[in-house]
Amino acid sequence: MKNIRSCAAALLAIALGPSIGCSSQYVQKKQEMQTHWDKSSAKAQIPVITGYLEQGRIEQAKETLRECLKADPESPQAHYLSGRVHVLEQHYDKARQAFDRSVQLDPQIAPAWHELGSLAVLSKDYGRALECCKKANELDPQNTDYLLSLANIYVETEQSDRAIELLTEGLIRQPRNLDWMLSLASLHDRLGASQQAAELYEQALLLHGNLPQILEPCGYLYLSLGRWSQAEEVFKRLVNQYPEGTDYHTMALRSLALSAFNGERFAQALQYYDRLSVVCRDDADIWLNMAQSALGAEDCKRAADCASKALRIRADWPDALVALASAQYLAAQYDRAIMSFSKVTEDEKFSVYAWFMVGRCYQKLGQTIQANAAFEKAERIDPSDRLVTTFLKRTMQPL
Numbered sequence: 001m002k003n004i005r006s007c008a009a010a011l012l013a014i015a016l017g018p019s020i021g022c023s024s025q026y027v028q029k030k031q032e033m034q035t036h037w038d039k040s041s042a043k044a045q046i047p048v049i050t051g052y053l054e055q056g057r058i059e060q061a062k063e064t065l066r067e068c069l070k071a072d073p074e075s076p077q078a079h080y081l082s083g084r085v086h087v088l089e090q091h092y093d094k095a096r097q098a099f100d101r102s103v104q105l106d107p108q109i110a111p112a113w114h115e116l117g118s119l120a121v122l123s124k125d126y127g128r129a130l131e132c133c134k135k136a137n138e139l140d141p142q143n144t145d146y147l148l149s150l151a152n153i154y155v156e157t158e159q160s161d162r163a164i165e166l167l168t169e170g171l172i173r174q175p176r177n178l179d180w181m182l183s184l185a186s187l188h189d190r191l192g193a194s195q196q197a198a199e200l201y202e203q204a205l206l207l208h209g210n211l212p213q214i215l216e217p218c219g220y221l222y223l224s225l226g227r228w229s230q231a232e233e234v235f236k237r238l239v240n241q242y243p244e245g246t247d248y249h250t251m252a253l254r255s256l257a258l259s260a261f262n263g264e265r266f267a268q269a270l271q272y273y274d275r276l277s278v279v280c281r282d283d284a285d286i287w288l289n290m291a292q293s294a295l296g297a298e299d300c301k302r303a304a305d306c307a308s309k310a311l312r313i314r315a316d317w318p319d320a321l322v323a324l325a326s327a328q329y330l331a332a333q334y335d336r337a338i339m340s341f342s343k344v345t346e347d348e349k350f351s352v353y354a355w356f357m358v359g360r361c362y363q364k365l366g367q368t369i370q371a372n373a374a375f376e377k378a379e380r381i382d383p384s385d386r387l388v389t390t391f392l393k394r395t396m397q398p399l
Contacts, residue, residue: 046077053084061085076106083115092119110139114146117153126157141170144179151183160191178208186217194225210237212248219255228263235259245279257289266296284314291323295330303327318347325357334361345377352381 045068052061062085068078083098096119102112117132133150140146147170154163167184171177185200201218208214215238222231235256242249257272270293273286280286287310294303307324311317325340338361345354359374 043072043075043077046075046081049078049081053081053088058085058088074105076102076109076112079105080109080112080115083112087115087119092122095119108139110136110143110146113139114143114149117149121149121153121156126153129153130157142174144177148179148183151187155187160187163187176207178204178211178214181207182213182217189217189221194221197221198225210241212238212241215241216252219259223255223259223262226262228259228265232256232259232263232265232268250276250279257293261289261293261296264296266293269293270297270299270302282313284310284317284320287313288317288320288323291320291327295323295326298330300327300331304331316343318344318350322350322353325354329357329361332364334364337361352378 045064049061049064049068052058052064061081065078065082065085068075069082072078079098079102083095083102086092086095086098096116099112099116099119102109103116113132114136117129117136120126120129120132130150130153133146133153137143137146137150147166151163151166154160154166164184164187167180167187170180171184174180181200181204185197185204188194188197188200198218198221201214201221204211204214205218215234219231219234219238222228222234235252238252239249239256242252253272253276257269257276260266260269260272270290273290273293276283276286277290287306291303291306291310294300294306304324304327307320307327310320311324314320321340321344325337325344328334328337328340338358341354341358341361344350345358347354355374355378359371359378362368362371362374
């Protein structure tokens with residue numbers, strides 16, 4: 001009987017042994033499967049969180065991120081997205097910690113390196129910024145933003161040659177990349193290499209057409225170079241890119257009119273300013289510009305009318321008074337012109353021109369003594385005023 005019991009116990013032990021082992025393995029396997037499922041589930045949430053951020057749904061992104069990090073605390077993408085949330089909420093220290101954790105878990109995450117570089121720029125730690133942005137650019141050299149950020153850091157650290165080299169190399173790889181092309185053109189312009197900048201803008205126009213982001217800097221570059229006809233052509237194209245009456249359209253039309261005026265295409269400038277006056281009726285500058293354009297076009301009556309409108313908006317404005325007085329002089333209204341010019345003889349900007357013109361008016365009236373007295377006052381100052389050196393030479397005939 002004792003042997004039977006021993007045998008039964010042994011059989012029971014043998015029977016139970018594998019059963020207990022299998023149970024332990026089952027639990028472990030189940031835990032592994034649960035962990036794998038949690039990580040898979042967390043990974044599947046990454047695009048969802050990204051979508052929330054792109055839509056500006058920050059609270060939903062934060063809630064999903066909490067679940068994601070709870071399921072997989074070592075998800076580098078989740079830490080990266082957490083950093084983006086902190087940046088949006090301007091919690092920059094927390095953002096830096098999240099991005100640092102992201103690249104620790106996966107050093108190949110280029111966006112996290114780029115964000116770390118951007119945060120370093122904010123704190124003016126350009127050494128760290130350069131290190132991080134270089135890493136991002138090395139991981140993804142085709143990314144427009146990464147290369148631009150690196151180039152900007154070179155500029156900030158007075159390494160403009162490196163920035164030019166970097167952007168030039170980028171354009172060799174991607175010759176149609178508009179962002180790099182515009183950045184390189186802007187950099188050339190800042191460094192005084194205006195011709196190189198102009199060539200890049202012209203190339204961009206050929207490749208990409210009349211895009212406002214090309215036309216605007218190109219037009220202002222032409223203005224700065226005094227290439228009036230080219231500036232006028234560019235701003236003419238820019239005007240057509242914006243709906244009439246919008247701020248952008250008005251800005252482009254102002255630049256177009258200025259280009260025509262400086263190019264001495266006064267009749268055309270007058271037409272542009274006339275269009276501006278429809279939407280800028282209470283803008284004294286527009287009426288003054290119209291008056292000056294009318295003077296150039298030798299339309300004295302319109303010049304006087306526009307100058308008077310400018311003065312109704314901005315009383316006793318010296319610039320408008322000079323335009324009015326000049327129109328009166330050209331219309332042979334010498335007594336009126338004397339009165340108008342006399343109001344600005346004490347103005348530092350116009351005193352020379354005003355005294356000189358008062359003398360001319362008295363000459364026209366045959367009052368030599370008064371004329372000579374006015375000329376003497378004008379001669380005490382070097383007649384270098386723009387109106388004296390340009391307007392008088394072009395419009396006034398010697399007596």
